[in-house]
Amino acid sequence: MILVLVEMEGEAVSEISLETVAFARALSTEGGGILIRAVVVGELPVDPDAVAAELGAHGVGEVHHVRGDAFESYAGAAWAAAVQELQQETGSVVVLAAGSPHGNEVLAHLAARLDVPMAANVVSFVGLAPFVVTRQVVGGAALEEMQLGSRPAVLTVAGHSWTAARADSAVAPSWHERTPVIAAADLVARVVAKGAKEPDHSGDLKSARVVVGAGRGAGGPDGFDDVATLAELLGGSVGVSRVVTSLGWRPHHEQVGQTGSRIAPDLYIACGISGAIQHWTGCASSKTILAVNTDAEAPMVTKADYAVIGDMHEVLPAVIEEIRRRSA
Amino acid sequence: MTSGSDGGLRVLVCVKRVPDASSSVVLTEDAQAVDGRFVGFTLSNHENCAVEMAVRLADATGGSATVLSLGPEESTDQLIGALSLGCSAATLVVADSSRFGPADVAREIAAVVRAHAAEGTTYDLVLLGNDAADTGDFQVGIRLAYALDLPVVNGVSHVEVADGVLTAHAAAVDGEDTYSVPLPAVATVLEGGVEPRYPTIKGRIAAKKVAIERREPTGEPVGPDRVRLLLPPPVPSAVQVLGEGPAAAVAVVDLLEKLGVSR
Numbered sequence: 001m002i003l004v005l006v007e008m009e010g011e012a013v014s015e016i017s018l019e020t021v022a023f024a025r026a027l028s029t030e031g032g033g034i035l036i037r038a039v040v041v042g043e044l045p046v047d048p049d050a051v052a053a054e055l056g057a058h059g060v061g062e063v064h065h066v067r068g069d070a071f072e073s074y075a076g077a078a079w080a081a082a083v084q085e086l087q088q089e090t091g092s093v094v095v096l097a098a099g100s101p102h103g104n105e106v107l108a109h110l111a112a113r114l115d116v117p118m119a120a121n122v123v124s125f126v127g128l129a130p131f132v133v134t135r136q137v138v139g140g141a142a143l144e145e146m147q148l149g150s151r152p153a154v155l156t157v158a159g160h161s162w163t164a165a166r167a168d169s170a171v172a173p174s175w176h177e178r179t180p181v182i183a184a185a186d187l188v189a190r191v192v193a194k195g196a197k198e199p200d201h202s203g204d205l206k207s208a209r210v211v212v213g214a215g216r217g218a219g220g221p222d223g224f225d226d227v228a229t230l231a232e233l234l235g236g237s238v239g240v241s242r243v244v245t246s247l248g249w250r251p252h253h254e255q256v257g258q259t260g261s262r263i264a265p266d267l268y269i270a271c272g273i274s275g276a277i278q279h280w281t282g283c284a285s286s287k288t289i290l291a292v293n294t295d296a297e298a299p300m301v302t303k304a305d306y307a308v309i310g311d312m313h314e315v316l317p318a319v320i321e322e323i324r325r326r327s328a
Numbered sequence: 329m330t331s332g333s334d335g336g337l338r339v340l341v342c343v344k345r346v347p348d349a350s351s352s353v354v355l356t357e358d359a360q361a362v363d364g365r366f367v368g369f370t371l372s373n374h375e376n377c378a379v380e381m382a383v384r385l386a387d388a389t390g391g392s393a394t395v396l397s398l399g400p401e402e403s404t405d406q407l408i409g410a411l412s413l414g415c416s417a418a419t420l421v422v423a424d425s426s427r428f429g430p431a432d433v434a435r436e437i438a439a440v441v442r443a444h445a446a447e448g449t450t451y452d453l454v455l456l457g458n459d460a461a462d463t464g465d466f467q468v469g470i471r472l473a474y475a476l477d478l479p480v481v482n483g484v485s486h487v488e489v490a491d492g493v494l495t496a497h498a499a500a501v502d503g504e505d506t507y508s509v510p511l512p513a514v515a516t517v518l519e520g521g522v523e524p525r526y527p528t529i530k531g532r533i534a535a536k537k538v539a540i541e542r543r544e545p546t547g548e549p550v551g552p553d554r555v556r557l558l559l560p561p562p563v564p565s566a567v568q569v570l571g572e573g574p575a576a577a578v579a580v581v582d583l584l585e586k587l588g589v590s591r
Binding site for chain 1: 349351355373429459462463466471474481482497498501505506507508510520521523554555556558559560565578580584588589591
């Protein structure tokens, strides 16, 4: 049996969790149709039927909803305790979660509690017997084949490595409510206060259809006006490279890369960005990349689908003017 | 746990010598590690922030920051780097880190913490990076917390300590999460919350005077279950140059329309 920890984002199952369910389905198929169980933790902001229907459409056969006082605010150890109890009760041989901050954290707790290895940021599997997975290392610049010999096998699935897709035939999953007893020690490190979401110009970087990015070529903290204007005209978000946040030109939450956001927009316009591995890791899943750079040999340009060779401070104003001219 | 004799906070910060993979990645012949011989070695950004956090906490409370690494003898470069930034003691567990899995590393860190406690130095807080820049396991800090039976907060960007309580802030998609845990505790640091300082001349001189403690691993590693490393196949460039300079604007907007992203 396969057990998937599913996270909610607002009123829906998070996209990266649905991608993880798609990975679980591939495992299930390879194993001859293994049952996929999902576990959802905390009070749901929507009708459970809607969550059940969504998960069923993606091939989940059984949903366990964990709730109670212990889950009113997030505690990684408490979530892991709930997943552990369920894993043991159901005899699940594989436990997966999305390679999200909470997914990686909860499964690392689980692996430590069960004293089994964990494979983080898995992108595919080589085979089931032995169970060998391929995962991202060096921030995605290299891959590692790792053998998961212990049971349960614990792994997280890297964001954007699978596409969320509905199963050929939807199932109506059974729904099980659970209120596990959580030890006080597992609630010591729990969220005690929630800050307001930072106001920013990056919009929802990770889900934006268009991201306009800028790097060192912006020249300084005042060099982002055209980038922000173009993002606004296209209904997109602003993303920047690490050097930009390191120099303090823009806030860290706008950073795209290995240690920033990983984005997958329809179009990424990368302006004045050389394309170091750290940055490429964060933007490689973009469907189309347009690079604007003075250096025709920059990695960002050679890896892009389209390029304009030139100074972003000359090219972007001309593009903005052309967009305004056509929409006038 | 008792604090430093002068009441200050004793912080242990754990770092790893990793190849600088910012430009290119080359694998070792046995495909078990990244070859850093031609690109140089460094600390991850998360760990640079963890060192900064450790030094700030030590300075603010009149305590001390100790830096620890598990790796080859050459890891002294990274330890001296941390010493020059304000750490006052350093320990190296001399080992081939590519043979150590995350559970092995956590066990070795826990062994050093216990050994230091037996020698009279107890730590109030252990800081690590959120994930290693090379192996990206996302679990050493958590496994360490279980080994030491301490609470752990993950992905911390900035912290405060008062009255034996660690208040830690972690960025989250729906707003910042705040945790409040009693010390001693473990925290893993995500870059972005603090700005790492640069070493001063005075710091570099002071660093050279610190004797680095060397220890042997406490046991044979179980290993990382690594079959092999591989590099993604290079993708041949298929870039279509739309033009040069502002004159390319028309072609760019044509592309935006073709992709259906113009409004």
